[in-house]
Amino acid sequence: MSHQYYRLPGGLVRALDGDTPFPAPEQALSTPNGLLAIGGDLSAERLLQAYKLGIFPWFSPGEPILWWSPNPRMVLFPAELKVSRSLAKRLRREDYEIRFDSAFEQVMLACASTAREGQDGTWITQDIMQGYLALHRMGYAHSAETWMDGQLVGGLYGVKLGNMFYGESMFHHVSDASKLALVHWVRHLEAQGCGMIDCQMNTSHLASLGAREISRLEFSQRLHELVHYPS
Structure with missing residues (x-):
C-alpha cells in the first residue's frame, strides 16, 4: 500500500486520509515532541486507534490535525x-x-x-x-x-x-x-x-x-x- 507524506525540515511525515493507518510511533520525527502524522479526523474510532499506540492529537486552530509521539515521554x-x-x-x-x-x-x-x-x-x-x-x-x-x-x-x-x-x-x-x-x-x-x-x-x-x-x-x-x- 502506498502512502502520501509531507516533507518537513526534520523528515517525512505520514499524511492521513480516510482509513490510512497510523505509522509506527518510532517513525516520528526525531525532535522531543515527535510529530508523527498529519490529517485524518477526530472521530472516536480514530482517537481510540491513536491512544492504543500512544499517539495523541495536538494542534492550534487553523492548522491541520497533528499527531504526536514524544520521546522521551x-x-x-x-x-x-x-x-x-x-x-x-x-x-x-x-x-x-x-x-x-x-x-x-x-x-x-x-x-x-x-x-x-x-x-x-x-x-x-x-x-x-x-x-x-x-x-x-x-x-x-x-x-x-x-x-x-x-x-x-x-x-x-x-x-x-x-x-x-x-x-x-x-x-x-x-x-x-x-x-x-x-x-x-x-x-x-x-x-x-x-x-x-x-x-x-x-x-x-x-x-x-x-x-x-x-x-x-x-x-x-x-x-x-x-x-x-x-x-
Whole structure:
C-alpha cells in the first residue's frame, strides 16, 4: 500500500486520509515532541486507534490535525505520586467535594477557556470537544472535578484504556483545586489497578507531583501490556 507524506525540515511525515493507518510511533520525527502524522479526523474510532499506540492529537486552530509521539515521554506511575506537606494539609480540609464524570463537558470547556502562561489561545477546538465527548459517551473519557459551594473550581480530563490513563488537560479557578482533583483521581486509578498515567510533556508542575520521563520504547512496551486489560 502506498502512502502520501509531507516533507518537513526534520523528515517525512505520514499524511492521513480516510482509513490510512497510523505509522509506527518510532517513525516520528526525531525532535522531543515527535510529530508523527498529519490529517485524518477526530472521530472516536480514530482517537481510540491513536491512544492504543500512544499517539495523541495536538494542534492550534487553523492548522491541520497533528499527531504526536514524544520521546522521551512524561509519565506518572500512580505509586510514585508525591504529595507535599502543604498539599497533604490542604487535602485534609473539608471545604471541597471531589466528583468523577459528573460534568465532563464543563471540565473541557473550562480547560479550553482558562488562560495559561506562555499560551495564546487554546488547542481544545470544537472538533476536539466533539471527539472527546463521543469518547466520554462510550465510557473511555473521564473527568475528575473539584467542587466548592456547588461550583466547579478545578479538574482534569483524559482517556482510560484498560489499565492505562492518558491525561489531557487540567484547570483551576481556585488555588490547588486541580491538584486536589488530580490526587484523588490518581489514588482512584491506583485502586483500580492502573499502571501508568501519560502526562505527554515535561513540566515542572508535573515533576513536582512525581512524574518523570521515560523513553518512547519503554513507554510503548508498558503501554502494550496495560491497554489490553479489560476496562
